[in-house]
Amino acid sequence: MKKPVKPKSEHDARHQMIEELFYDFGRNRHQIYWMNFTRGIFFGFGTILGGTVLVAILVWILGQFSNWLPPLSDFLHQFTEIIKQTK
Secondary structure (H helix, E strand, O other): OOOOOOHHHHHHHHHHHHHHHHHHOOOOHHHHHHHHHHHHHHHHHHHHHHHHHHHHHHHHHHHHOOOOOHHHHHHHHHHHHHHHHHO
């Protein structure tokens, strides 16, 4: 049977692991901050790009079914007109 970990030792182990991960990249904090900043920029850009592609695919798929569902066709027509007006 596995011996339960005491809360204090578990906390210390987590703290030590976080410190090891933090200092694994090097001791230069400027380098670490710069890397995290660029990761954040690319994460935000990827999120926006992925969301845009996902919405475009969803609208395209709904457009394929618009012939079968007339209320959906009206909604998509209004949606595309709003997008055209904002350009």
